[in-house]
Structures are given as C-alpha cells and as structure tokens.
Amino acid sequence: MGAVRVRYWAGAQxxxxxxxxELPVGTDATVASVLAQAVEHRPRLGAVLPACSVLLDGRSVPRETPVPAGVVLEVLPPFAGG
Structure with missing residues (x-):
C-alpha cells in the first residue's frame, strides 16, 4: 500500500x-476510487467533482484509469478567462 497526492485547483480547492x-491507495486503485476517498474526507468536494477534469501526473485521464502509488492527481474544475 502507498499513497497519492491529490491537488485541488480553483473551485475544487x-x-x-x-x-x-495525501490519500492511501492499494494496488487496485483507480481515479474514481481515489476521488471517492477524497469526498469521504472532504464532503463538499462531492458538489464540484462531477464537473472536474482530472490530471494524472500532468495528463488528462478518465475515471477508470489505474492509479499507482506515488503519483499526483490534480482536480481541475472548468474555468474561463483570458
């Protein structure tokens, strides 16, 4: 068992x-399971996560992507600007 770092940006933060x-992960962890842990730990995230993109070590990934220990997941809500 290891851990991943989940970084939150903008509205997710x-x-x-x-x-x-820092959340613990087992060998069968996925983006979805890590995000579910994050919501258990920080319930208000549940309102914003459905609209968020997730980066795994800087690359956009779907929720079923496996998550190994030692990586960084970044939670990015939609935003506008210029």
Whole structure:
C-alpha cells in the first residue's frame, strides 16, 4: 500500500478547503476510487467533482484509469478567462 497526492485547483480547492491531500491507495486503485476517498474526507468536494477534469501526473485521464502509488492527481474544475 502507498499513497497519492491529490491537488485541488480553483473551485475544487475552495470546496476542499485545502490545497492538497495525501490519500492511501492499494494496488487496485483507480481515479474514481481515489476521488471517492477524497469526498469521504472532504464532503463538499462531492458538489464540484462531477464537473472536474482530472490530471494524472500532468495528463488528462478518465475515471477508470489505474492509479499507482506515488503519483499526483490534480482536480481541475472548468474555468474561463483570458
């Protein structure tokens, strides 16, 4: 068993009320299971996660992607600007 770092940006950070979390993962972890843990730990995230993109070590990935220990997941809500 290891851990992953989950970094929150913009509205996800506001909902989480922290910049990041270290969450434990097993060998069968997926993006979806890590995000479910994040919501258990920080319930307000549940309102924003459905609209968020997730990056795994800087690459956009679907929720069923396996997550090995030692990586960084970044939670990015949609945003506009220029």
């Amino acid at each position: 506001a909902a989480a009320e922290v910049e990041s979390d």
